[in-house]
Amino acid sequence: MYTKLALLIDGEWIEETNAGSQSVLNPATEQPLGRLPHAGKPELDRALAAASRAFESWKGTSPYERGQIMRRAADLMRERVDHIATVLTLEEGKTFAEAKGEITAAAEFFDWFAEEGRRSYGRVIPARISNMRQTVTQEPVGPVACFTPWNFPAVTPVRKIAPALAAGCTCIIKPSEETPGATLEIARALTDAGLPKGVLNVVFGVPAEVSEYLIRSPIIRKISFTGSTPVGRHLARLAGETLTLATMELGGHAPVIVAKDADIQRAAELSMSIKMRNTGQVCTSPTRFFVERPAYEEYLEYARAFVEKQVVGDGLNPGTTVGPVANERRVEAMDDLISDALSHSARLIAGGERLKGPGLMYSPTILADMPGQAKAMTHEPFGPLALVQPVDDLDQALARANALPYGLAGYAFTSSAAVANRIAEELAVGVIGINQMVVTIPETPFGGIGDSGWGREGGVEGLEAYTVEKYVGHLHL
Numbered sequence: 432m433y434t435k436l437a438l439l440i441d442g443e444w445i446e447e448t449n450a451g452s453q454s455v456l457n458p459a460t461e462q463p464l465g466r467l468p469h470a471g472k473p474e475l476d477r478a479l480a481a482a483s484r485a486f487e488s489w490k491g492t493s494p495y496e497r498g499q500i501m502r503r504a505a506d507l508m509r510e511r512v513d514h515i516a517t518v519l520t521l522e523e524g525k526t527f528a529e530a531k532g533e534i535t536a537a538a539e540f541f542d543w544f545a546e547e548g549r550r551s552y553g554r555v556i557p558a559r560i561s562n563m564r565q566t567v568t569q570e571p572v573g574p575v576a577c578f579t580p581w582n583f584p585a586v587t588p589v590r591k592i593a594p595a596l597a598a599g600c601t602c603i604i605k606p607s608e609e610t611p612g613a614t615l616e617i618a619r620a621l622t623d624a625g626l627p628k629g630v631l632n633v634v635f636g637v638p639a640e641v642s643e644y645l646i647r648s649p650i651i652r653k654i655s656f657t658g659s660t661p662v663g664r665h666l667a668r669l670a671g672e673t674l675t676l677a678t679m680e681l682g683g684h685a686p687v688i689v690a691k692d693a694d695i696q697r698a699a700e701l702s703m704s705i706k707m708r709n710t711g712q713v714c715t716s717p718t719r720f721f722v723e724r725p726a727y728e729e730y731l732e733y734a735r736a737f738v739e740k741q742v743v744g745d746g747l748n749p750g751t752t753v754g755p756v757a758n759e760r761r762v763e764a765m766d767d768l769i770s771d772a773l774s775h776s777a778r779l780i781a782g783g784e785r786l787k788g789p790g791l792m793y794s795p796t797i798l799a800d801m802p803g804q805a806k807a808m809t810h811e812p813f814g815p816l817a818l819v820q821p822v823d824d825l826d827q828a829l830a831r832a833n834a835l836p837y838g839l840a841g842y843a844f845t846s847s848a849a850v851a852n853r854i855a856e857e858l859a860v861g862v863i864g865i866n867q868m869v870v871t872i873p874e875t876p877f878g879g880i881g882d883s884g885w886g887r888e889g890g891v892e893g894l895e896a897y898t899v900e901k902y903v904g905h906l907h908l
């Protein structure tokens with residue numbers, strides 16, 4: 432039911448190395464699913480050599496042909512969605528329905544970039560003299576190294592692989608060692624779709640060692656990382672030393688402003704359902720809820736009623752609406768943040784504790800009257816935890832929303848165009864959802880500001896991130 436764990440290097444699936452291996456666990460049972468081989472220096476050197484060699488032919492392959500391979504891979508992913516989603520749920524914990532949604536979304540990213548690669552237009556710049564031709568073309572930046580976390584093992588890797596391949600780059604990706612299978616299944620779809628060997632290489636190992644080795648290699652011309660802010664800072668420093676380009680998609684602590692004129696029931700139910708998506712382990716997860724006082728108790732009541740209907744359990748059980756958290760670290764973080772908030776006199780509205788096993792089950796939790804000094808108000812919970820605070824007015828809501836160094840996603844509910852406009856202008860984040868909470872689709876740019884990182888994935892910007900401009904001024908003699 433699970434998958435064969437391996438490295439993919441230069442078209443070869445490698446199931447054993449001299450660098451050791453690690454166990455992959457199912458968070459719903461805490462039982463092992465399989466053993467994952469690690470890449471040592473010999474495997475990383477092979478991957479680098481393969482990415483470098485394959486780049487020479489891949490960059491010359493037409494965007495049309497590159498797109499055809501990606502579209503075929505997307506179709507294979509849709510054909511295999513039940514299997515890949517099962518693998519994803521087994522290793523990450525999210526519900527099977529969410530896992531299917533993630534595979535479908537990942538396939539759509541391939542579709543988008545397959546087409547967008549064909550629109551990587553250059554331009555002709557009017558010259559100052561008549562016999563001069565001034566052109567700008569987009570060239571692939573070169574072999575890239577990507578590092579992705581465990582919370583979205585399908586869509587996050589594809590948000591990097593798809594634009595890289597569409598632009599003509601080759602790629603070495605190190606997905607999370609905790610959730611390797613879904614990314615491997617996507618790599619399988621690509622190789623089955625005809626991707627030439629060496630264009631995509633998948634490695635696993637000790638994260639700090641693998642990333643440092645790849646970033647220091649002169650072969651790697653760009654890195655793209657999704658994960659926590661501290662690790663992002665570290666990798667950005669390494670990339671700085673070698674002047675390697677970088678995209679950094681880091682943590683968030685998303686504010687939600689609920690204006691008193693909003694449809695409060697809809698706001699509460701929608702924001703709580705998005706809060707509990709992937710058990711709260713999402714960088715754009717709504718976390719700090721600022722509700723205008725006249726609507727505050729009504730909002731909390733609808734939120735509580737919604738959260739108490741959730742069924743926590745194994746993501747493969749059809750009735751489950753909230754899966755386990757993905758690893759023991761999240762249980763510890765939730766316990767710590769909740770007990771700290773309660774000690775600062777937060778009001779417990781729902782949940783608040785780990786549930787009886789098997790598995791890493793945590794109750795969807797709402798804390799109200801959140802004191803500003805509680806740790807959770809500044810530390811990303813990355814778990815099923817909603818923090819609610821009353822606010823006097825929009826000024827106060829915006830000031831509090833913008834008080835953190837993070838700036839990834841932000842949300843608002845209001846029926847007033849004036850309030851919506853002001854929030855759109857003044858919320859200091861990279862992406863905003865107003866009266867809806869979908870902020871990451873293939874055709875729109877996604878990314879943060881401040882401690883949430885830099886660079887954009889998706890949209891035309893997602894492709895540009897893997898290209899460099901070349902200017903040619905040609906004087907016709």
Ligand code: NAD
Nearest residue numbers: 578579580581607638639642658659662681682714811813
């Ligand atoms: P972590 O910082 O240890 O790891 C985050 C990810 O980075 C993991 O996938 C890990 O394998 C990888 N990583 C760690 N060190 C690395 C290195 N030196 N080089 C390359 N990759 C490295 O944290 P964690 O316990 O796995 O997750 C906890 C926190 O990470 C969360 O609270 C959240 O803030 C953040 N996170 C963010 C995202 C996101 O989508 N932005 C995803 C996962 C985790």
